[in-house]
Amino acid sequence: MSLHTRMVNEDGVVTIRLAGEVDSRSAHRLNELIIEAAAASPSRLVLLTEELTYLSSAGLRCLVFAHQKMGPGVEIVLVGTRPDVAETIRMTGFDRSVIMQDAVDQ
Amino acid sequence: MMDRRLRASGPGAFTRDIANLVADLAREAGLAEHDAYRLRLAADEITTNIAMHGYRGRCGMVEISGGVEDDWVWLLVVDEAPPFDPTHWSPSPRRAGDPVDGPVGGHGLFLALRSLDGFTYEYVAGRNRNMLWLRRSTADRSVGPRDSPVPNMGPARGGGG
Numbered sequence: 001m002s003l004h005t006r007m008v009n010e011d012g013v014v015t016i017r018l019a020g021e022v023d024s025r026s027a028h029r030l031n032e033l034i035i036e037a038a039a040a041s042p043s044r045l046v047l048l049t050e051e052l053t054y055l056s057s058a059g060l061r062c063l064v065f066a067h068q069k070m071g072p073g074v075e076i077v078l079v080g081t082r083p084d085v086a087e088t089i090r091m092t093g094f095d096r097s098v099i100m101q102d103a104v105d106q
Numbered sequence: 107m108m109d110r111r112l113r114a115s116g117p118g119a120f121t122r123d124i125a126n127l128v129a130d131l132a133r134e135a136g137l138a139e140h141d142a143y144r145l146r147l148a149a150d151e152i153t154t155n156i157a158m159h160g161y162r163g164r165c166g167m168v169e170i171s172g173g174v175e176d177d178w179v180w181l182l183v184v185d186e187a188p189p190f191d192p193t194h195w196s197p198s199p200r201r202a203g204d205p206v207d208g209p210v211g212g213h214g215l216f217l218a219l220r221s222l223d224g225f226t227y228e229y230v231a232g233r234n235r236n237m238l239w240l241r242r243s244t245a246d247r248s249v250g251p252r253d254s255p256v257p258n259m260g261p262a263r264g265g266g267g
Binding site: 024 | 118121125139140143144146147150151154213214216220221
């Protein structure tokens with residue numbers, strides 16, 4: 001399954017919905033979106049990951065890239081991450097660098 | 107037992123083939139979704155590492171075979187890149203600090219070895235032989251053949267975890 005994305009910029013918050021798989025073939029697509037998001041200088045980057053079914057180390061590198069592009073003051077929030085994907089993030093310690101939550105803040 | 111011979115170049119060259127092969131093997135073995143996921147992740151990371159660092163993005167061959175043996179599922183990944191033993195690679199420097207402050211890469215082999223229940227490596231006749239082992243969850247063992255060929259190497263804990 002390939003990666004499908006949708007990005008929205010609203011009130012200083014950039015939200016990217018990810019559906020499918022982030023691996024070494026599709027990671028460049030997410031990196032392109034991160035560059036586009038960073039150009040908007042958001043206060044927060046939200047990744048909606050309920051439909052993200054696979055994340056390899058190439059996807060983890062996207063999270064590192066997001067941190068580097070956004071800068072230290074920008075929160076990166078992952079919402080609704082599936083257990084297998086969340087385990088990959090936790091195994092490598094990236095859960096300490098992002099906020100992982102079950103649902104979008106109201 | 108199933109065999110695939112892949113020839114490709116560049117990062118992600120084997121990703122789709124690996125996903126399909128592991129899906130077939132997972133069906134044959136009756137693997138739980140979580141077990142199939144971690145076997146795919148390990149195989150994806152091992153072969154991506156071969157493509158990117160072993161063959162350095164140039165065209166190269168990877169042979170993959172897989173099977174089911176009692177409560178174990180195995181994948182044998184063979185390549186002709188220069189010798190490289192993943193169990194001798196240490197993720198410690200990258201794991202010591204905040205992951206976003208360190209080098210961007212280097213997590214793939216760590217993920218691969220942590221996702222498996224066993225991993226063995228040997229270099230034979232000019233080829234790297236990576237054997238990946240996954241123990242089937244108790245609930246999965248009622249499904250799948252019992253007469254798969256028995257590999258020569260026994261299950262052993264990987265060195266990267």
